[in-house]
Amino acid sequence: MQSSARLRSSTLDRSLQKTKGDANLSTFALLFSEMVQYSQNRVDNINDLQSRLADFGKHVGIRVLDLFFYRAGKDKREVRLTPMLVFIQKVFWKFLFNREADNLEQHAQEVNVFSFYLDYLIERECLVNKFISVPNDKGNLNCASFVAGIVESVLCSSGFTCKVVAHQGTRGTTYVINFDKTVMERESRLDSK
Amino acid sequence: MKSYYFSGYNIGVRLIDDFLARNPTVGRCNDFRETADILSKQGFKTYLGIAPSITNWSPAGDEFSLLLDGNPLTEFVELPEGPGQKLSYNQIICGAIRGALEMVQLEVECRFVQDQLKGDNTTELRVKFLKKLVDALPVGED
Numbered sequence: 001m002q003s004s005a006r007l008r009s010s011t012l013d014r015s016l017q018k019t020k021g022d023a024n025l026s027t028f029a030l031l032f033s034e035m036v037q038y039s040q041n042r043v044d045n046i047n048d049l050q051s052r053l054a055d056f057g058k059h060v061g062i063r064v065l066d067l068f069f070y071r072a073g074k075d076k077r078e079v080r081l082t083p084m085l086v087f088i089q090k091v092f093w094k095f096l097f098n099r100e101a102d103n104l105e106q107h108a109q110e111v112n113v114f115s116f117y118l119d120y121l122i123e124r125e126c127l128v129n130k131f132i133s134v135p136n137d138k139g140n141l142n143c144a145s146f147v148a149g150i151v152e153s154v155l156c157s158s159g160f161t162c163k164v165v166a167h168q169g170t171r172g173t174t175y176v177i178n179f180d181k182t183v184m185e186r187e188s189r190l191d192s193k
Numbered sequence: 194m195k196s197y198y199f200s201g202y203n204i205g206v207r208l209i210d211d212f213l214a215r216n217p218t219v220g221r222c223n224d225f226r227e228t229a230d231i232l233s234k235q236g237f238k239t240y241l242g243i244a245p246s247i248t249n250w251s252p253a254g255d256e257f258s259l260l261l262d263g264n265p266l267t268e269f270v271e272l273p274e275g276p277g278q279k280l281s282y283n284q285i286i287c288g289a290i291r292g293a294l295e296m297v298q299l300e301v302e303c304r305f306v307q308d309q310l311k312g313d314n315t316t317e318l319r320v321k322f323l324k325k326l327v328d329a330l331p332v333g334e335d
Contacts, residue, residue, distance in 0.1 A: 012271070014268075023242075023265065024239060024240050024241070024242065026208065026211050026240065027208075027240045027241065030204040030207060030208060031204070034200040034203060034204060037200075037203075038196070038200065063269070
């Protein structure tokens with residue numbers, strides 16, 4: 001049993017370096033469409049569908065971040081909030097989609113005593129939504145929840161606990177990032193140093 | 194496993210349109226060998242970025258093998274221990290081939306005989322010609 005297990009060449013024996021060109025867009029779009037249909041057959045409402053897609057994304061995000069650091073050979077990681085978000089908008093988006101995300105905005109909100117920030121990551125034309133037309137009866141469905149899941153798990157596993165939700169707005173897809181209180185407290189502590 | 198196959202089938206049914214639109218020079222195939230050639234050198238090449246080699250033709254010329262050298266779909270895949278070892282992860286490719294060829298009136302059977310994920314040395318896909326479909330209208334057009 002043991003020796004046969006050792007003989008087997010596993011995925012861990014292969015090189016992590018990128019060998020082939022980019023994935024074909026049609027292949028990706030069709031596979032993604034199957035993912036959406038698979039999920040849709042197993043839920044009764046839009047919110048569940050979106051959270052299922054986000055769950056798929058979370059599995060991707062946590063792995064793809066590791067892969068990024070291996071491939072890029074970067075030995076620096078961001079510990080402050082704004083540089084981290086800029087990193088996602090510019091570098092990481094380029095790694096995933098071969099282009100930068102269009103915009104990054106910060107909106108301050110006051111709730112009770114705490115003032116906290118909602119960060120918006122905005123993308124005019126989202127790759128996963130390129131071939132998706134949302135039917136009228138599914139109003140606010142946004143399949144970019146998958147990407148929101150990726151962003152959420154990348155941020156969470158980098159120590160920035162947060163919730164990310166994808167919204168369809170007039171300016172394209174907006175990822176609303178809502179950071180945990182502990183993250184904001186840490187930021188203000190670091191700011192005051 | 195069935196679910197993978199049907200996902201693949203759905204993909205194939207739609208993929209063939211995309212394929213014919215991109216490759217206007219591809220016409221009707223004269224024989225199954227030509228089909229195999231286009232499948233490997235153009236189909237696989239476009240959509241998965243690999244060109245499997247065609248071998249092991251049956252004497253009657255109605256069945257061949259595709260040897261996949263590296264497969265982008267399984268790049269980071271490891272089958273879990275236990276019952277998961279039985280999973281045919283690549284089944285989606287079989288479904289896609291069947292779906293795509295069915296849309297051009299060729300009924301084929303497609304299965305994996307060797308799979309690198311299961312510890313075989315190579316990944317071998319067997320495609321068998323069953324029959325030509327005649328007067329098969331696309332779904333929903335009857």
